[in-house]
Amino acid sequence: MIRLRHADFLRLNQAIELVHAEAGPRRLFGQLSRAVMLAISAETVCFDGYDLSGRIGHLGAYPEGLFGADDFPLLGNHIVEHPLFPAIMEQRRSEPLRTSDFCRMPQYFRTTLFNAFYRPLALTHHMILGLELTDYGWVTCALARRRRNFTEADRQVLHLLKPHVQVAVRHARTVARLQTQPPAAPEMALLTELTARETHVLTLLSRGLTDKEIGQQSGISTRTVQNHLQNIYSKLGVTNRTAALGQVLGRGAY
CATH class of the missing domain: 1.10.10.10 (Winged helix-like DNA-binding domain superfamily/Winged helix DNA-binding domain)
Structure with missing residues (x-):
């Protein structure tokens, strides 16, 4: 059992507060990305959805603009080369997983996916969490770092943050649906x-x-x-x- 430090819990509490802060549908996943990065230091956090054919739908990231619209077709063409693809996309495993859990890093560094998509950004290590989210289906939360791996403590923090993300998405979607209804009449x-x-x-x-x-x-x-x-x-x-x-x-x- 991994024992988290006091500083880990402080960052986690700050992240949970941000997760549950109000955010409209357009800003929701950008805010969730910021919260995850607040809890776990990384170069980028990205939320993406996948349809039944495996096509990627970008939902939000932090920092914004690191990936452009032109990047995602390239990612989609080679995503099956990612060492985590079978576990996340085929087996639908829902615990946080690291690239290094499934292959030696030099092997991953030889893939077209890494050299065409991640190497130009110097993003070498991933930790990915699969999520079943209300109205969105299967979604991944992917954290990426440069030249340093994620720790077991990082994995535990992301695991603790997961239910808060799910509740925040459910809450936001419920509010969005309710807000499409006519305003309440004061005389009710x-x-x-x-x-x-x-x-x-x-x-x-x-x-x-x-x-x-x-x-x-x-x-x-x-x-x-x-x-x-x-x-x-x-x-x-x-x-x-x-x-x-x-x-x-x-x-x-x-």
């Missing part, structure tokens, strides 16, 4: 126990506004918005914003 019987201010805050929430944006439109601080939300949750008998929206839109608690 469900809202009769709310004050006028709380009803206003909940209506703005149903339109997809963040706490900061609600505060700006209402002329109150973000902290006051959060206090109103806690009162709303208590009165509606829920524990989070997704469940509150579900109650208002007749979708049930999350």
Whole structure:
């Protein structure tokens, strides 16, 4: 059993906080990539989805722009050469795996995949996590480093971060679906126990506004918005914003 250091737990806690921070669908996987890199030092973190034919759909990365749209056809043509491909894509193993777990690195360095795609970026070592994500299917979270391998402690941290990523994606997709519904009417019987201010805050929430944006439109601080939300949750008998929206839109608690 790997024993993590105090510093590892501090970085993990910071990463978890960022994972659960609000992010719209377009920024979600970029934010998740940043969170993973915060927990585990790497040159890049990249989330990609795969369809049934194995084609790659890029979801997000950190830093942004390291890989361009023209790079992915090349990656797709040679991805089967990656030592982790059978375990991740065919066997669908869901624990964090390192390139060095499956082959000697000099062998990997002779592949077309490495020399055409990763060598120009000096990315030599990978750790990849396979994830089954709501509405996205099978997704990989790939970390890459230059000239240094990932440790067993890195593997354990990524394993601990995995369920938080899955919950964050599920939460974001639920919010996105709820926000496509019409805003709640203030006179609904469900809202009769709310004050006028709380009803206003909940209506703005149903339109997809963040706490900061609600505060700006209402002329109150973000902290006051959060206090109103806690009162709303208590009165509606829920524990989070997704469940509150579900109650208002007749979708049930999350």
